[in-house]
Amino acid sequence: MIRKQFIANIVGSIILFLFIIGVDANAQCLSFAKKVGKPKLGNFVHDGNYNATTLGAGETAELYKTFFKGQKYRIAVSKIDNLPEIHFRVVNEDNKTLFDNKDHDYTDVWDFSVETTQTLVVKIKVLDDYNTNELNSTNGCVCVLFGIEKNK
Numbered sequence: 001m002i003r004k005q006f007i008a009n010i011v012g013s014i015i016l017f018l019f020i021i022g023v024d025a026n027a028q029c030l031s032f033a034k035k036v037g038k039p040k041l042g043n044f045v046h047d048g049n050y051n052a053t054t055l056g057a058g059e060t061a062e063l064y065k066t067f068f069k070g071q072k073y074r075i076a077v078s079k080i081d082n083l084p085e086i087h088f089r090v091v092n093e094d095n096k097t098l099f100d101n102k103d104h105d106y107t108d109v110w111d112f113s114v115e116t117t118q119t120l121v122v123k124i125k126v127l128d129d130y131n132t133n134e135l136n137s138t139n140g141c142v143c144v145l146f147g148i149e150k151n152k
Contacts, residue, residue, distance in 0.1 A: 005066075005119065029054060033078070033143035040076035040109055044147025052143035057084055057129040063122040063144055067114045072149035075122060077101075077108045080140035084127040088144075091121050111149075 029052035038046055051063055067073055079086050085106045090099040098120065101107050114120075122144055129138070 026053060029141035029143065032080070032141040033145065037076055037078040037143040037145045040078060041074055041145055041147035044074040044111075044149055047146045047148060049146065050143065051145065052141055054139050055083070055124075055126045055142045056139040057126050060123065060125045061142070062124070064119055065122065065146060066117065066119045068117045069114060072111065072113045074147040074149070075110045075112075076145045076147065077124065077142070078145075079126070079142045080138075082138045083140045083142070084129040086142060087125045087127055089123045091123060092118060093121075 030050050033050040033052040037050075037052070053061060055061060075088075075090070077086050077088050086101075086108065087106065088101050089097050090110070090112075091097050099110050099112065101110065104110075124142065124144065126142065
């Protein structure tokens with residue numbers, strides 16, 4: 001079980017690294033994440049990671065993150081205004097959906113806690129934009145930030 005968790009964390013770290021790697025465009029996305037994404041965390045303490053990248057209509061990304069029992073978390077998803085809605089789901093290691101923002105009018109924030117320490121996957125998709133042709137489809141910054149509720 002510990003080895004499985006270790007492997008999941010390694011894979012998650014690699015995917016996270018690939019998710020946020022980039023040159024100029026991602027530097028702009030980092031600034032976007034700080035200015036637009038971080039305020040959505042409200043009173044939750046930012047975990048220090050700015051998960052940001054450039055995506056276009058129909059494109060997807062996944063983030064793996066370990067969440068600990070006894071903590072309350074917030075996931076905040078942000079996008080540039082020109083992109084279509086962001087569909088995000090949170091699934092466990094068995095691919096069971098724990099949250100789907102499609103069922104909540106595509107909300108961009110979700111507060112939750114877990115009953116056991118576990119690695120979850122945040123699956124993100126920029127919805128298809130059927131109002132534009134493929135040659136003019138928009139790409140833009142998308143960020144996912146995690147916050148932990150302050151102890152009261």
